Amino acid sequence: MTDVHGKPDAEFRNHLAQGRLAMQRFRKSGRLVFYPRLLCPETGDGAYEWVDVSGxxxxxxxxxxxxxxxxxxxxxxxxxxxxxxxxxxxxxxxxxxxxxxxxxxxxxxxxxxxxxxxxxxxxxxxxxxxxx
Amino acid sequence: MNDLRGASAIVGAATAALGEAPDRTDMEILAEAAKSALDDAGLSLGQVDGLFATSMVHNMATLSIAEYLGIRPRFSDSTMVGGSSSVAHLLPATLALQAGLCEVALVCYGSNQRSAAGRLVTNSAPPPYEAEYGPRYPITAYALAASRHMYQYGTTREQLAEVAVAARGWAAMNPDAFMRDPLTVDQVLASRLVSDPLRVRDCCLVTDGGGALVLVAGERAKDHPKRPVYLLGQGIASWHRNISQMPDLTVTAATESGAQAYAMAGLGPADMNVLELYDAFTINTIMFLEDLGFCTKGEGGAFVSGGAIGPGGRLPVNTNGGGLSCCHPGMYGMFPVIEGVRQLRGECGERQVPSAATALCHGNGGVFSSQATVVLGTEETI
Incomplete structure (x- = not known):
């Protein structure tokens, strides 16, 4: 089951406040997405993790x-x-x-x-x- | 889908209060346009049972407009896709007419943007993860696209200026156009930079104005006084809302809306006699000529050079003067369609394209976000 109760917008901004530039990587597509959103725009899948990017x-x-x-x-x-x-x-x-x-x-x-x-x-x- | 070809026709068209209309409200301008278009069609307000409209300031547009006009439409649609809305409304209007959900469809628009300057409000939320950087909307989005087109294809500042000069050339022959003084490439290049690489004269006007179209089912089109103009093909497409989400800043969804419209019409770019393209900025005309198949991607700058799209050029584009020189009351989508209708009726006087039988009219909304294309034709094309 996919968690669709996330708050990716707030999570992104919280990371930023901690000095972290992180973006969502959706599990099914493996795609990094910006801006933050609940569902992968490629697959519609909701499972993601936060990945630090190099900047x-x-x-x-x-x-x-x-x-x-x-x-x-x-x-x-x-x-x-x-x-x-x-x-x-x-x-x-x-x-x-x-x-x-x-x-x-x-x-x-x-x-x-x-x-x-x-x-x-x-x-x-x-x-x-x-x-x- | 081909049963939509010719399923509807425009039997009434009118503009109102183009330019400056001090002390008039947007509804007064809209109502004047609606009344004139209905007169043109030989119909009365009481016969309107389908209403299609949107607005910069009324976010329940069809409710406000129906109340103001005193009508109770059986079918209405106020889909808001920015400046492309009035073009995009022609497809649901056609579907509703074909399905018998209405018999007389009124598509209308009015704005007093120029005279109300400073008193306008927007009901649009700021773009996420963009507004904080201070872009000026909409110009910066189009400037970013222009920068990319210049980098990728070698499009020049002079070529962008050619678009504005051509539009002004047509406007000089249109008594309704707001700016009709001669304009040169040098004058465009000397105008103030606003958002590099775009300058003031690369930008559409800010005017007042309104327009309206009356549509009926194709088989009833000849019951009206004017030569009917048939909807041969229509397409609507969008790939993004915000400029940072546009996949490739040099390619718009007009590639898709245009292909749909051509397929429905059974016609292609070579069959189009006159083009009316939403020119919010000079880069728009160049990219739409490419995306709608009049030249290959990247060749738009060369295509417009040497006065090629102005009066006497190889392809008549934006014969009313466009948003750059005729009018741009907040959203412009209504006006390319009205000019297309007038060209196909042969009503354009000095700027008339001889024996025009087909017209391609294209609407753009947001920041290259929404694209709506229609192919219009005279009775001979049916």
């Missing part, structure tokens, strides 16, 4: 949001393909927003915004990089 990834698509001059500085928004498969939206920081390029190697870190942990990325360090 290493590649920029899949990128944009620079340019607020009007009096409304703040330009910033990056990108889609990142993690080495383990899942894609997520995030920002690549620590580099000028327009310098973020498709194909760029990046690594995740857990920042804080509005008093909540948030997954952000920076250009990958040649030494390998860690998730927090």
């Amino acid at each position: 290493r990834g590649t920029v899949y698509a990128t944009s620079v949001i340019r607020p009007r001059p009096d409304a703040g500085a330009p910033y990056n928004v990108a889609l990142i393909d993690l080495d383990e498969g899942p894609r997520m939206m995030s920002r690549v920081e620590g580099v000028a927003p327009e310098a973020v390029a498709i194909g760029m190697a990046v690594e995740a870190f857990i920042g804080r915004e509005k008093d909540q942990p948030i997954v952000l990325f920076r250009p990958a360090d040649s030494s390998g990089g860690a998730t927090s």
Whole structure:
């Protein structure tokens, strides 16, 4: 029997609060899934486990949001393909927003915004990089 | 499925209050469009027994609209698939007409988005695991797709600009279009960056406006004053809601909705005389030309170059001026269909495509999320 009473959204955020970037791996498909959800989007199966991911990834698509001059500085928004498969939206920081390029190697870190942990990325360090 | 080919026909079509309509409510604009479309069909409001509509602000749209119009539809559908809704409503309307669940179907839309700016509310929950990064919706989603298309296929900024220039060329010949001044590639490229690589002139307008269509069963289509326009083929498809969940940012579900519509119509891209594609942003037109089979994947940029889709080009696309230059009152799906109808009736004056007998009209909703395609044809195509 499959447990369909899980709270994967809260579980993900709890892991993040503990400094852990983990994603669901659904048992039947073996697929890592993001964002968190109750059922595997490939098989409909509900059995999953949490797997720590490396946080290493590649920029899949990128944009620079340019607020009007009096409304703040330009910033990056990108889609990142993690080495383990899942894609997520995030920002690549620590580099000028327009310098973020498709194909760029990046690594995740857990920042804080509005008093909540948030997954952000920076250009990958040649030494390998860690998730927090 | 082929028994749906020609099962319904559009016998009334009208727009209302395109552009700026200060001090008018969305319902006033919608009701004007509905009344004009019914007049066009030689019908009265009291004969409407099927209602198909959605709204940016009324989340029980058909209830609010039926009350406002004073009708009690026997069948209604307010499926909300963003800007594609008015195109997507034509399929349930056809099914209901064919099944005898209604006899006169009214598909309608109205918005005062421009004049009500700042007072609009959204009833949509923020996208999970995206909103916290501050993307601007919907433009950033389309900008991400454009960035990927440029990276993967070498699509250029100039090619994106060509789409806006072509739309403006058509708008110049449409007295109802909101922006009709000449526009050049250089002017598009000099406009303000909003969400790289997209600039202001890559974006659809924000206008007021409404539109309505009246449908009856195909066999009753000739009982009405205007030349009927038949629904030859229809398809609806969606693969995602949020841009981070779109499997490949360069390929939309229009590949599927288009294939369904062509199969039902028994026609293909080469048979289409005029195209009306939902151009929320310049990248849309390029990707839909690819996904609907007018060129191969990745060739859309080259395809639109050199004025190829503008007046005098090789393929007439968005002959009303599109969402980029004609109108875009919150959701645009109604307007490509109305323009398709008008082209097939031969009502388009200076911008008329000579002896157009088939039209492909395509709606897009969300962030490349919902795709709805219809193939329209004159009586000669039945």
